Amino acid sequence: MPQIRPISDLRNNFTEISRIVHEGKEPVFLTKNGYGDMVVMSIEQYEALQTAKRIDSALLEAQQQAESDPTRLEFDEVSASLRNRLAEKVGQTNT
Template sequence: MPHNRPVSDLRNNFADISRTVHETREPVFLTKNGYGDMVVMSLEAYEQKQFESEIYFKL
């Protein structure tokens, strides 16, 4: 299930967002005025996505 949070949580609840992305290995989608604005994910999850993307590209 996607994790959606307001972008203000990045400032006010950074530790909670950090814990969420590391424990679930899933991205957190941040919204601004109710619309998608950015995505936060752990470095490990990002590197895995990059690796998978490179493999798919080579195929």
Template sequence: MPQIRPVSDLRNNFAEISKIVHESQEPVFLTKNGYGDMVVMSIKQYENIQQNQEIFMKLKESEHEADTSNERYSHSEVFNNLRMQIRNRPNK
């Protein structure tokens, strides 16, 4: 169930909201004058969303390429390429 709190709780109960977003790994929705105003989430949640969005965009790109090209790759070509990219990726 989503956590919905007044925006004043961010100032008055920051530690509690921080605890909620980190323990539940769910965002807290903040309202102002009864209307949605902003969302608070942990950095880990945000990074996961960004990563999922990047994967989605890459899949859409792949679908477009598959629709517009006759070039196809074997399973081993795809996975060898992925392994090479993972090995060459800079560490965080």
């Protein structure tokens, strides 16, 4: 259940709000004059949100690229190419 609190609780009950966002692993929604104003969340929650956003963006880009390019590669081809590129990179760092 989302926590909805008045913005004054941020000042008056900061420790409690901090505990809620860290232990409950849920954001706290703050209101001002009865309307939504801010969301407080832990850094872990924020980073997870950003990671999900980057993954969604990468998947959308891949989907758009797949729709615009009819070329399809076999898994073995891609895997071999990646192994070769990795071996080249490792070889460059060892010299």
